[in-house]
Amino acid sequence: MGTATGIIKALNSGVKHLAVKRFTLRYPEQKLKFVGDGYQFDPASGVAIAGLKGRHMLFHDHCTGCQLCSIACEGVAEAIAMVKVPDSWGQNKKAIMPQIDYGKCVFCGLCVDACPFYALYMSNDYELSSFTKEGLIYTPAQLQVKPQVQQDSELIIDKRGARHG
């Protein structure tokens, strides 16, 4: 193949893309759709359920304060600290629950795998940025809140190429 034909071929393959829809996701306006409600773990079968590993969800009525999540995190990121909570629960006599520092968390989900009481899951919330370091530390009360996440865009593949819509 000659140099001229090669360059024309290369140019042509680029020009063809003028007709193709843009692939870019317009992020703050569009947000991706995820599988399920986030990463969860079923201790009975020992297998997790697929989902996004985002901010944690803590169920106060299940947490016993056993510290297994904190122990699992010790070798990874040391992001989980057990703190006192004001209200007491029947199953949680010591009244301690995990508090998670998202400045340290690596979102590996090993704490969710460690929880034998269905108390700690991960949710689809991934927008956790904060102006202060303290703002990244989520208390048990904050972790209890179910996030409202906009999910309106997914990958579409058709004859005109792939795009987000």
Added chain:
Amino acid sequence: MAEVIPTKEMPPGLQVENVDDRIMTLNVGPQHPGSGHMRIIVKIDGDYIVDADPDPGYVHRGEEKMAESRNYITNIPHLERPVIHDSCNILYPYVLGVEDLVGIEVPERAKYVRVIAAELNRCIYIQYWLAIYGIFLGHSTMFMWPAGDRELFIDLMEKISGARVTHAYFVPGGVRNDVPANFEDVCLRQVNYFEKRIKEYGDIFYDNPILKARTEDTGVLSREDAIRLGTTGSVLRASGVDYDVRVKEPYDVYDELDVHTNVLKAGDSYARSKVPWLDMLESCNIIRQALEKMPKSGSIRTKLKPNPKGGLDEVYRRVESGRGAAGCYIVSKEKPEPYRLKLSVGSFRNLIALPYLLKGEKLGNMPAVYWSLNYWPVEADR
């Protein structure tokens, strides 16, 4: 090092010894955008490189030492850090090794899921590598296209594992969670489209006469030298050596799949940059085969004890990562933590060829030669 590196013929008239201030020493990196997190000390005579000394170690994190104080499960998020784009493949030898130490069997379906995840990850890594290779050579379209198409596979990995880059998906005994419902259809659709897209790279990049003029006959590594220097992966295959761990020492279910090794004979920068692209096409084939042969249901994880221990034993397993053979050596002394863990990675082995390849090249060809080695600075430092 001196006797390891074979001698190479230099262009005539070049001065190797510094006699009358003709030789200039130039530090490329560690902040140079073209070097990554490393430094190459090059000595140049005019426009020609007469000596090159790579200086890695700027991002050394001591992952191997850290592994000695963590148990076999909490090591998982750490050991994938050296190559976050290829995290499944860098974790693969470790997981296989721990399975041998602890003595557990992996369910059949988990083996297929692992192969699919590993091949998806290989494509994600190569796309990222190719994007950087494109921008190194001033071809900005080749930066945009792979960086965009990489999203197709990142999306698939996000659906499987829940994370976009550091998946922490493989565990000793299988994988952490099953693939979501109707994953097979979505994966097949995206793989087929991806394959169509990467074939278009041929027209704009690999058959482009400008790229060929830039990379052909630069940094030629002969077959004998490639073997003698101990290179691996795409660098070795570009020099005409038919070697792929997936074929030679098949692990998991690679022996049941039809894996074709891409070998080119030229051994120059062009061949080295083309082999990963051919590998991506091969990965698409492997994923399609694995999706077809995968058992439709079944267990995906053999349950481990909470704190698994190995016996008085040692194990070495290796896999084919995006950059070549990646090995993991584990010594166990009846404790929940490994006594010693050593990663043997493709990046570091390929880096050894760099001083040899750069000698006698023009300085302008340095990025084309350097990044064609399929090198990832963080992985070499570990």
